[in-house]
Amino acid sequence: MLPVGLVQMTSDGDVTRNIRVASEFVRAAHGAGAEFVLTPEVTSLLTSDKERQRAMIVPEAADPALAAFRSLAADLRIWLLIGSLPILGASGKFLNRSFLLDPAGAVRARYDKIHLFDVELGEGRSFRESDQYEGGTSAVLAETPWGPLGLSICYDVRFPQLYRAYAQAGAGLLTVPSAFTPWTGEAHWHALLRARAIECGAFVLAPAQTGDHGGGRATYGHSLVVDPWGRVLADGGAEPGVVLVELDLSAVAEARAKIPSLRHDVAFRVDSL
């Protein structure tokens, strides 16, 4: 059994505060027995204030949040997935980067969000993540004591081919740290995450931002753990806090034995008539 803890929080423009709040929740999850703790997308900074982003977002080597979370993982002797930190890349654009830290505080994997959220939701709700961020180009499968883990972030969840590639490469754990909008979350969040779990026969771990972040930004919450049969094992609701759940890892082989759809994948062509 793997005891996991998902941190649900309301990050804002105050990096120091966000690091403190996330760290308190991580400590609480560890105190409750979690050996693997996960935080949401943009744990360290969630703001629409572009000047503030320009001032606060730095290269990885100088990032105070990464340094703090590496010490925390080492201090608590836990595996820690920091859902993402905004990082200043070499091109001058930002990268939306997940970090998997081991119990020695070492960075075991980095993943840069591949699919950027450029959408028009209507009623003046538009997002253009690519204005400031550069997308990643590599899927990343990380080794853990609990088997291979496939990393992704938020809007990536709408691209099932990423998760299928992870499942075909052996992943039984999939991470989807997020900051979903309240509107799309209400309509799609549970369905998308359950679909990824079911079609991959894998656990989906999705720690989420929640609530009102100020400056017109709000997120859906509902941090979710879904098992390989598609059952929602835990739902974080709307309030900040920690979601705790024990994963029975044998459920991966069990689901895939019942429905071996990963083995039934065939290459096909599309005939346009």
Ligand SMILES: O=C(O)CNC(=O)[C@H](CS)NC(=O)CCC(=O)C(=O)O
């Ligand atoms: O910009 C930041 O500060 C943090 N990043 C986010 O909030 C990102 C990009 S705007 N949000 C999403 O990808 C939401 C996806 C979503 O809601 C959907 O697919 O429906």
